[in-house]
Amino acid sequence: MSHVFHRSLSSNYPIATGGDGPYLIDADGKRYLDACSGAAVSCLGHSDAAVIAAVQRQVGRMAYAHSAFFSSQPMEELADFLVARAPAGIDSVYFVSGGSEAVESALKMARQYFVERGQPQRRHLIARRQSYHGNTLGALATGGNAWRRQQFEPLLIGVTHVAPCYAWRDQQVHETDGDYVARLGQELEDNIVELGPENVMAFIAEPVVGATAGALPAVADYFRHMRAICQRHGILFILDEVMCGMGRTGSLFACEQEGITADLICIAKGLGAGYQPIGAVMVSKDIRDTIRAGTGFFQHGHTYIGHATACAAALAVQQQIEQRDLLSNVRDMGDLLQQRLRQRFGGHPHVGNIRGRGLFLGLELVRERGSKQAFDPALRLHARIKAQAMQAGLMCYPMGGTIDGLHGDHVLLAPPYIIDASHVEEIVDKLGTAIDTSLA
Numbered sequence: 001m002s003h004v005f006h007r008s009l010s011s012n013y014p015i016a017t018g019g020d021g022p023y024l025i026d027a028d029g030k031r032y033l034d035a036c037s038g039a040a041v042s043c044l045g046h047s048d049a050a051v052i053a054a055v056q057r058q059v060g061r062m063a064y065a066h067s068a069f070f071s072s073q074p075m076e077e078l079a080d081f082l083v084a085r086a087p088a089g090i091d092s093v094y095f096v097s098g099g100s101e102a103v104e105s106a107l108k109m110a111r112q113y114f115v116e117r118g119q120p121q122r123r124h125l126i127a128r129r130q131s132y133h134g135n136t137l138g139a140l141a142t143g144g145n146a147w148r149r150q151q152f153e154p155l156l157i158g159v160t161h162v163a164p165c166y167a168w169r170d171q172q173v174h175e176t177d178g179d180y181v182a183r184l185g186q187e188l189e190d191n192i193v194e195l196g197p198e199n200v201m202a203f204i205a206e207p208v209v210g211a212t213a214g215a216l217p218a219v220a221d222y223f224r225h226m227r228a229i230c231q232r233h234g235i236l237f238i239l240d241e242v243m244c245g246m247g248r249t250g251s252l253f254a255c256e257q258e259g260i261t262a263d264l265i266c267i268a269k270g271l272g273a274g275y276q277p278i279g280a281v282m283v284s285k286d287i288r289d290t291i292r293a294g295t296g297f298f299q300h301g302h303t304y305i306g307h308a309t310a311c312a313a314a315l316a317v318q319q320q321i322e323q324r325d326l327l328s329n330v331r332d333m334g335d336l337l338q339q340r341l342r343q344r345f346g347g348h349p350h351v352g353n354i355r356g357r358g359l360f361l362g363l364e365l366v367r368e369r370g371s372k373q374a375f376d377p378a379l380r381l382h383a384r385i386k387a388q389a390m391q392a393g394l395m396c397y398p399m400g401g402t403i404d405g406l407h408g409d410h411v412l413l414a415p416p417y418i419i420d421a422s423h424v425e426e427i428v429d430k431l432g433t434a435i436d437t438s439l440a
């Protein structure tokens with residue numbers, strides 16, 4: 001019996017012992033094609049020699065220096081690298097150890113920004129239903145997934161949630177994209193008015209919704225419209241790119257494809273590709289300058305922020321992505337994977353929608369395509385598919401509760417940026433078998 005407190009205490013996990021490109025290998029020698037990069041993390045696969053060497057070099061020099069006493073060369077170089085490629089207005093980077101910490105830090109930074117500006121009444125957050133922003137209490141409260149929140153509700157701060165941009169289910173037949181965007185914008189506007197514009201601190205959203213909705217992008221101009229509403233009321237605009245950022249959708253930052261920037265951008269996962277735990281908040285010049293001119297001190301911190309070895313690993317990861325032009329491969333293989341998924345599942349009676357961008361794709365499963373009716377949650381179809389895929393040697397990321405936290409199932413695919421056409425064929429083949437076997 002394992003003494004590890006695993007996330008599922010009723011599961012027997014295979015022991016991972018090695019990695020080979022996009023494959024993980026267990027103690028029995030079985031190979032698993034990692035078609036989800038774990039949780040959209042391992043964007044360079046599991047055996048990148050350049051990143052491994054960078055980690056080894058840094059550990060040999062200095063593994064860690066506490067950020068209350070020192071900066072470090074890897075932290076400074078990584079910040080310079082990211083800011084040079086960041087959306088307009090981003091001026092600095094606050095490093096943490098993961099996505100939940102990044103969101104917590106962004107929320108606190110937004111609050112302190114308004115306190116420093118003499119607007120301490122700004123305390124309300126607006127987020128979206130069916131969002132996921134992390135599992136620490138502030139991030140969990142901000143997220144809009146009912147199942148994840150349910151048992152912890154008494155511990156969570158109040159956050160206002162508005163509708164996501166979920167056109168496949170929510171856009172009405174008579175609505176153009178523009179009409180739909182206007183309706184969603186009006187809902188945001190109405191909530192701001194109800195809370196009092198002078199009391200609202202920030203609006204937060206994922207440019208492409210990941211775990212809770214299965215690679216769900218917004219329709220054209222949605223984010224421009226929501227950004228404009230926030231600007232009009234002096235509300236900070238926070239983008240959570242923890243899962244969809246750092247090249248996953250085919251551009252380094254997912255918001256590039258929306259033609260927008262933000263006041264705060266949360267990143268993690270593909271930043272360090274799993275070679276070390278790391279996340280970050282990208283911070284606008286206005287926020288940095290306001291806090292610098294005020295107290296000059298961000299009242300927040302964690303032991304491992306700016307960890308030298310983690311920063312060295314992340315810098316090597318980002319350099320590899322750029323030097324090898326892997327974003328072109330993300331776009332090319334993403335197009336091919338989406339094409340093959342449509343060929344294999346486009347007429348499938350239980351695959352209702354295929355969506356996403358780059359190598360961030362989702363399939364929404366339905367009991368009946370015409371009505372878009374979901375399967376009974378008691379069937380736990382997503383869990384069946386995951387088990388069948390693992391048996392076939394494929395890692396994918398199925399989830400339940402796609403529609404409202406209880407109903408609906410989807411499969412998320414987020415393979416490493418290094419895959420080729422043969423891996424695309426293997427993914428589609430094995431996923432097809434897993435889905436069909438689970439529905440039989």
